[in-house]
Amino acid sequence: MKIGVLSVQGAVSEHIRHLERCSVEAVAVKNQESLNETSGLIIPGGESTTIGKLIETFGLADLIRKRNRQGSLAVFGTCAGMVLIAREILDGIAGQPKLDLMDISVQRNAFGRQKESFETDLDFKSFNFPLTAVFIRAPIIEVASPEVETLAEMPEGIVAARQDNLLATSFHPELTDDLRVHEYFIGMCKNCI
Numbered sequence: 001m002k003i004g005v006l007s008v009q010g011a012v013s014e015h016i017r018h019l020e021r022c023s024v025e026a027v028a029v030k031n032q033e034s035l036n037e038t039s040g041l042i043i044p045g046g047e048s049t050t051i052g053k054l055i056e057t058f059g060l061a062d063l064i065r066k067r068n069r070q071g072s073l074a075v076f077g078t079c080a081g082m083v084l085i086a087r088e089i090l091d092g093i094a095g096q097p098k099l100d101l102m103d104i105s106v107q108r109n110a111f112g113r114q115k116e117s118f119e120t121d122l123d124f125k126s127f128n129f130p131l132t133a134v135f136i137r138a139p140i141i142e143v144a145s146p147e148v149e150t151l152a153e154m155p156e157g158i159v160a161a162r163q164d165n166l167l168a169t170s171f172h173p174e175l176t177d178d179l180r181v182h183e184y185f186i187g188m189c190k191n192c193i
Ligand code: GLN
Pocket: 044, 045, 046, 047, 048, 049, 078, 079, 080, 081, 083, 108, 109, 136, 137, 138, 139
C-alpha cells in the first residue's frame, strides 16, 4: 500500500518521515500520475489559499474529489489541509479554493494572535494515553454534521474529527515523535485498497 503526501507547499517531509517510520511506502504527490498510485493522501499544513490554488492549477483537485467520493482514496487534512477539505470556510477570502469534502465548518486562525503557536495534551478517542498536539495558526471546527465523529476537542471547539474516509486535525501530528495519528490514518487507508 502506498500513501501520498501532497507536495505542492507546506510541511511535506515530516509527514513522509512519519509514514516511513510506520513502514508504509510514502509518495510525494505532485501530479495526477503519482496521486493515482496511492490509497491515501495527506494534505499538510501550510497556507490553505496557496495549496488550494496550486492543486487546481495542477489538475489535482478534481481527481482528489472524485477518488475520495468513489471511496478509493482516504484523505487526511492537517491544519491548512483541514481547511481545504471542509465544506464551509467561515472567514475565507473571496474565491478561497476548497475541496468541499467533509461536512464541517471551519474557522481559520481560530486561536488568536497571542496563541498563534502552542502545544497541549489532548485526549484523542480510542488512544489509551493523551497526545501532545502542536498548533500553529490553527483552524478549528465550529460546526460538524451528525455524520462527523469527534476525535478530540478543546474548550474552543473540535480539533480532530473523522467522517468515513476523511480525517482532519487542527494540529500537526507530524511534528512530534508520536506516530499514533498516522497509524490511525493508515488503518483508514486499508479500506481503500
Ligand atoms: N492559517 C493557515 C491557513 O489557514 C494554516 C496554518 C498551518 O497550516 N499551520 O491556511
